[in-house]
Amino acid sequence: MASLVGSRVERKEDKRFLTGKGRYTSDINIANQTYAIFIRSPHARAKIKKVDTSKALKSSGVVDILTGEHIAQDKIGGLIAGWAIRSEDGSEMKCPANPPLAKDSVNFVGDPVAVVFAETLDEAKAAAELVKVDYKVLKAVSNLVEAMDSEAIHDGIDKNLCYDWLLGDRQKVKEAFEKADRIIKLDITNNRLIPNAMEPRACVIDYNTASEEITCYTTSQNPHLSRLIMSAFGGVAPENKLRVVAPDVGGGFGSKINLYNEEIVCSWASKKIERPIKWVAERTESFLTDTHGRDHITHAELAVTNDGKFLGFKNETIANLGAYARVFGTVTPTYLFGPCATGVYIMPAAYSNVKAVYTNTAPVDAYRGAGRPEATYTIERIVDKAAMELGMDPIEIRMKNFPTEFPFKQTLVHQIDSGDYVAGLNKAKEMADYDGFAARKKESESKGKLRGIGVTSYFEACGIAPSPVVMMLGCGVGLWESAEVRFNPTGQVTVYTGSHSHGQSHQTTFAQIAADELGVPIENIDVVHGDTDKGTFGMGTYGSRSLTVGGIAIVNACKKIVNKGKRIAAKMLEASPDEVDFKNGEFVVAKSNKKKTIGEVAFASYLPGVRDEVKSPLPEGDEPGLIESSFFDPANFSFPAGSHICEVEIDPETGHVKLDKYTAVDDFGTIVNPLIVEGQVHGGLAQGIGQALYENAQYDDSGQLITASYMDYTMPRADDLPDFNLGFTCTKATTNPLGVKGCGEAGTIAATPTVMNAVINALDGKEISLPATAEKVWKACKEMKKSNAKAA
Amino acid sequence: MKTFNYHSAKDVKEASKLASSNSAFLAGGMTTIPSMKLGLASYKDIIDIKRIKKLSGIKVSGKTVTIGATTKHSEVASSKDIKKAIPSLTALAEGIGDPQVRNRGTIGGSIANNDPAADYPAACIALDATIHTNNRSIDAEKFFRGMFETCLKSTEIIESIEFSIPQKSSYQKLPNPASRYAIVGVYVAQHKTGINVGVTGAKSSVYNEKDLVAALTKNFSSSAIDNVKISSSGMNSDIHASAEYRANMVKAFAKKAVDAC
Numbered sequence A: 001m002a003s004l005v006g007s008r009v010e011r012k013e014d015k016r017f018l019t020g021k022g023r024y025t026s027d028i029n030i031a032n033q034t035y036a037i038f039i040r041s042p043h044a045r046a047k048i049k050k051v052d053t054s055k056a057l058k059s060s061g062v063v064d065i066l067t068g069e070h071i072a073q074d075k076i077g078g079l080i081a082g083w084a085i086r087s088e089d090g091s092e093m094k095c096p097a098n099p100p101l102a103k104d105s106v107n108f109v110g111d112p113v114a115v116v117f118a119e120t121l122d123e124a125k126a127a128a129e130l131v132k133v134d135y136k137v138l139k140a141v142s143n144l145v146e147a148m149d150s151e152a153i154h155d156g157i158d159k160n161l162c163y164d165w166l167l168g169d170r171q172k173v174k175e176a177f178e179k180a181d182r183i184i185k186l187d188i189t190n191n192r193l194i195p196n197a198m199e200p201r202a203c204v205i206d207y208n209t210a211s212e213e214i215t216c217y218t219t220s221q222n223p224h225l226s227r228l229i230m231s232a233f234g235g236v237a238p239e240n241k242l243r244v245v246a247p248d249v250g251g252g253f254g255s256k257i258n259l260y261n262e263e264i265v266c267s268w269a270s271k272k273i274e275r276p277i278k279w280v281a282e283r284t285e286s287f288l289t290d291t292h293g294r295d296h297i298t299h300a301e302l303a304v305t306n307d308g309k310f311l312g313f314k315n316e317t318i319a320n321l322g323a324y325a326r327v328f329g330t331v332t333p334t335y336l337f338g339p340c341a342t343g344v345y346i347m348p349a350a351y352s353n354v355k356a357v358y359t360n361t362a363p364v365d366a367y368r369g370a371g372r373p374e375a376t377y378t379i380e381r382i383v384d385k386a387a388m389e390l391g392m393d394p395i396e397i398r399m400k401n402f403p404t405e406f407p408f409k410q411t412l413v414h415q416i417d418s419g420d421y422v423a424g425l426n427k428a429k430e431m432a433d434y435d436g437f438a439a440r441k442k443e444s445e446s447k448g449k450l451r452g453i454g455v456t457s458y459f460e461a462c463g464i465a466p467s468p469v470v471m472m473l474g475c476g477v478g479l480w481e482s483a484e485v486r487f488n489p490t491g492q493v494t495v496y497t498g499s500h501s502h503g504q505s506h507q508t509t510f511a512q513i514a515a516d517e518l519g520v521p522i523e524n525i526d527v528v529h530g531d532t533d534k535g536t537f538g539m540g541t542y543g544s545r546s547l548t549v550g551g552i553a554i555v556n557a558c559k560k561i562v563n564k565g566k567r568i569a570a571k572m573l574e575a576s577p578d579e580v581d582f583k584n585g586e587f588v589v590a591k592s593n594k595k596k597t598i599g600e601v602a603f604a605s606y607l608p609g610v611r612d613e614v615k616s617p618l619p620e621g622d623e624p625g626l627i628e629s630s631f632f633d634p635a636n637f638s639f640p641a642g643s644h645i646c647e648v649e650i651d652p653e654t655g656h657v658k659l660d661k662y663t664a665v666d667d668f669g670t671i672v673n674p675l676i677v678e679g680q681v682h683g684g685l686a687q688g689i690g691q692a693l694y695e696n697a698q699y700d701d702s703g704q705l706i707t708a709s710y711m712d713y714t715m716p717r718a719d720d721l722p723d724f725n726l727g728f729t730c731t732k733a734t735t736n737p738l739g740v741k742g743c744g745e746a747g748t749i750a751a752t753p754t755v756m757n758a759v760i761n762a763l764d765g766k767e768i769s770l771p772a773t774a775e776k777v778w779k780a781c782k783e784m785k786k787s788n789a790k791a792a
Numbered sequence B: 001m002k003t004f005n006y007h008s009a010k011d012v013k014e015a016s017k018l019a020s021s022n023s024a025f026l027a028g029g030m031t032t033i034p035s036m037k038l039g040l041a042s043y044k045d046i047i048d049i050k051r052i053k054k055l056s057g058i059k060v061s062g063k064t065v066t067i068g069a070t071t072k073h074s075e076v077a078s079s080k081d082i083k084k085a086i087p088s089l090t091a092l093a094e095g096i097g098d099p100q101v102r103n104r105g106t107i108g109g110s111i112a113n114n115d116p117a118a119d120y121p122a123a124c125i126a127l128d129a130t131i132h133t134n135n136r137s138i139d140a141e142k143f144f145r146g147m148f149e150t151c152l153k154s155t156e157i158i159e160s161i162e163f164s165i166p167q168k169s170s171y172q173k174l175p176n177p178a179s180r181y182a183i184v185g186v187y188v189a190q191h192k193t194g195i196n197v198g199v200t201g202a203k204s205s206v207y208n209e210k211d212l213v214a215a216l217t218k219n220f221s222s223s224a225i226d227n228v229k230i231s232s233s234g235m236n237s238d239i240h241a242s243a244e245y246r247a248n249m250v251k252a253f254a255k256k257a258v259d260a261c
């Protein structure tokens, strides 16, 4: 049987998704269900004086209305930050309470205050309009720059500062800067993004009055984690009385890592009102209350020699947490950001200092790439600026500072096990026809257009591990992953994984690796995920961890199956286990033609006997059945890397930026399914390009989100994008048996600086801020024309 | 969405009779339905006019192109007859929103709604359109009154829009990157009788840019536009484009339109 790892197996998911047969949370209906509508704060910051539900309670069809008071009475806990970050001075971070329904104060537009349950959705909406909330409106802190000088939003959190964190050595950086020929300085704003998963958040709760069990169907990237938080911190129900199911989920991009107010409230309320509850977010609610991404202000400095060697790097960042600290909110701008700040380069000295502050805006958390796009943007922009100031070619300056020996101890934290950055950039250069750029630029100029080329080399650290290190750094949980592999007596295999697929095609990729390990046809392998009642436990899917952590747990469980199978086969074939080889689904006794298929072994393991004889195929000490599980905790992160090159053409009359060519060369180690990986890269690139050219979440001074619909928030569309030119190099990861590295976020990480470097290259180095909208580019073109005229 | 009475009218007379100051006609529903869902509008009666056959269809004569009010944008975009007579009009229809919107939205709905950023109003101005309703015929310049405002009475129904076929014309649009409505759209048309420059997106309502008309009447070339000053006062300003940018884009897109004529 040919190996499936490496082949373009068509996605098992496609049939269901492309024919509209996916089963999402909002497709689930439970007899007798009520409909929930949340009453949300229209103010960014206010004290709640009174919530009057009397009139609404009398409205037609209303079953109940619950408020923050009820939450407090029932001692239902709130939402939490998953990572405890310590400041440079040793003090612990400061986090406000975040009750599922606000009782005393609201802190962003959309913060939920009360909830109506009614027989129909229309009745719930009508009643919601009758709930009177009396607010004392306070001045909102909506501006990140001014947040630290503004009034404290939360009692006891001075300067709205959660922490002031440092990674690296200030003294060493100071010394390095003293030796520099030149200091390159850069100020950037990493624009706030709204994740915009295609499927809005939703939950359907079914409380079983007989078993006293709550089932929560929800749009989650990690149902087990949601159950853990809801039980341990929310106090909604003990874990054994709480089942969380995340069925098909239409995209998450990090925004569905968090457990949200609505799931806690509806789970708790379903038991209280003894009725099932359905809640589905409207798109406006998604804009207002899904966790947002990015939103940094950074000052960076790079110390260089005149011949382009990097000596040191400083990164001073203010990160917006929004109104509350959520699950990955505090770690995204620290351990996911700080270490990657020095990029793919040998950097003798560096530090990252991050001040995370609260504002009266939606909570900010992980968004595809989480911290690494922000870090990569900073370093890749400043490296380009250095090249420009030194009059060097952007490829030359990068090559000059690449490490060439692996493992490579990166300045701030990471021990990068494998990579070949030179090969990646050379391949990208060739595929992009970098040398032909000058001719293409001339041609554009002849049409009155500007043309720019942008280069980015990135590495990223994904599949966060190992658990003891992660927990030492402040994570509240271990980041291993579990799997269980079950052979059925009749030979099919069910793989249970703690990872969760919301677009990643685990059903296909995981089946491929199990098929290779077990020698079973892929059609006979099912992958089950997303249900706390099915499978052991799981930490879920985010941070490009599914394959490198979850996939390896499957490999290891399969290996245990094979080992047990060997013992059984040996007994059946009257040989010793050492003499038995396993290949292509068959256990073969060496130098003989005696063999048993794995299906026969599985059958024997469940039916361990024969007629008329007392005879078991099971060796002494082995139990019946062929089921094994594994918890995998990798020795380190995985470190994908690559180089991307793009070209833009700008119309100086209008400022329109046309993305003309995009080449991406990535090293993801072993590629299990190129079709799926290419899809992941395409989607990632679209999101990174979105940040560079289109997307920008904006709040006004009073804290109102002014980009709360698709009429104002610009999503990238297919016709904005060129055909992507993809290439791969391969250095295998040494920290897992497949040699795989994560691929889900790479495109997003690399694309934003690649596009901006091209735009700024076209503008002769004139800095413009993210995103490069037509008006900004037009203004820059005008200024460029003016200064060119002056020079001439 | 508030509850409402749904009627499907069999002819224009019935539709008009059902209408009141608290009703809306349902053509493509691309504006009406989202506004109702978002709670921005509510009506007692929704009068569906899509089943009225007479309101839909395309007629091209020697001098004019007449499009029925409930004709969809996609039908205009794919009409070979219109493409032959006024290619800029099919191009305009093809540039509206996205495929879903083009497959539902109608020309009558677009014009009745008079969104300051809609495309068709610019065509009406540039192509000397006559708007035929169930009781009168109105010149485009008189039809559009202001932001989301026309001279239509609440019981009045647009039946068709009649465009004059110009000698040459072009519509050039800077789309809002989010919605694809026009940030600025400029429709330049040269008729035997004169030149029109219909501008949409820039101000609270569509208008004929007289300074550009004057410059182009003297010299129909993009260089003639260079010296025209377009003031930013009265121009729209929002997160996508400032008034100053819009003023400049009126010029830039007028030049593009003239070059493409």
Ligand SMILES: Cc1cc2nc3c(=O)[nH]c(=O)nc-3n(C[C@H](O)[C@H](O)[C@H](O)COP(=O)(O)OP(=O)(O)OC[C@H]3O[C@@H](n4cnc5c(N)ncnc54)[C@H](O)[C@@H]3O)c2cc1C
Pocket: B023, B024, B025, B026, B027, B028, B029, B030, B031, B032, B033, B034, B049, B069, B070, B073, B095, B096, B097, B098, B101, B104, B105, B106, B107, B108, B109, B110, B111, B112, B113, B117, B118, B119, B120, B152, B156, B157, B158, B159, B179, B180, B181, B182
């Ligand atoms: C996402 C999106 C993007 C869009 N992008 C663009 C764009 O790029 N350019 C653009 O120009 N437009 C755009 N539109 C608008 C769209 O093309 C429609 O033309 C517009 O929404 C109204 O047309 P409709 O047929 O859907 O009207 P409806 O929503 O059905 O009706 C709108 C109004 O017109 C009235 N009305 C309808 N027909 C008549 C009639 N025959 N007589 C009298 N009154 C009538 C109704 O009473 C109602 O008040 C967009 C819309 C959406 C939702």
